[in-house]
Amino acid sequence: MVKVIPMEKKHINKVYEIEKLCFSMPWSKESLRKEIEENDLAYYILVLDGDDIAGYAGMWIILDEGHITNIAVHPKFRGKGFGELLVNSLIKECKKRKLTSITLEVRKSNTIAINLYTKFGFKNKGVRKRYYEDTGEDAIIMWKYI
Template sequence: MTNLTVHTLEKDDIDSIIEIENLCFPTPWTKESMEGELRNKFAKYVVIKNNNLVVGYGGLWLIIDEGHITNIAVHPEFRGMGIGNKILEELIKLCEKRNIPSMTLEVRISNTIAQNLYKKFGFKEAGVRKKYYGDNDEDALIMWRN
């Protein structure tokens, strides 16, 4: 995959992102929620495109001195190609450019693939949020990177 490009989220990307949300998550964000993120002054999103096709994205909220990752998703047809790595690298760069020293996120206890990605970038387990996910009451692992 040599045609990967990184972009800032734009309104034209939202339909593609919602498609990926619906393919990746049991409780996907709505189009209205994602449009709200465009207006949220704390939200920053990166979009990865392959030949102008959205193949993945990630977002975070920049709050005082921490970046809270809201979501990272890669279209199922493009997994295993390093796109998740690229998204996380870009989110980390966003924090570093703003001198934000800490990043955090919640991830499903069962999602070991995502947990391994985060660990590769220095995130460490810091706790558990019981019954965090409303679709099945699954616990969330809290991870931090300092």
């Protein structure tokens, strides 16, 4: 059974494992812990496939905007629609909170993610030059107005 639930401190170790599998510059366990326990702006969710954490997503709620910080799906769960479920769940939360827009940065080379966001109505609104420290790659800034 697939379901979306709030992320809690007890999930950090497994989420950190997903971070390491998905990103060249993963967030640390401590960063994840601070997001869950200390950041009043943070909203994080998990998608579960049975008892397994298939992926997670997070955003910061800043005034009337959502800023997506992370979306990751464990490699063994890709291609099953979990990324779509996570993005859709974040958009629903924005609507519930009556936010006006949602934004994110994505690597210019990450066409799979760009296509996913475009499917949900995100538009390319600019570039952050050399945004990613590990490669110096540019980030595409995407926005969706709600």
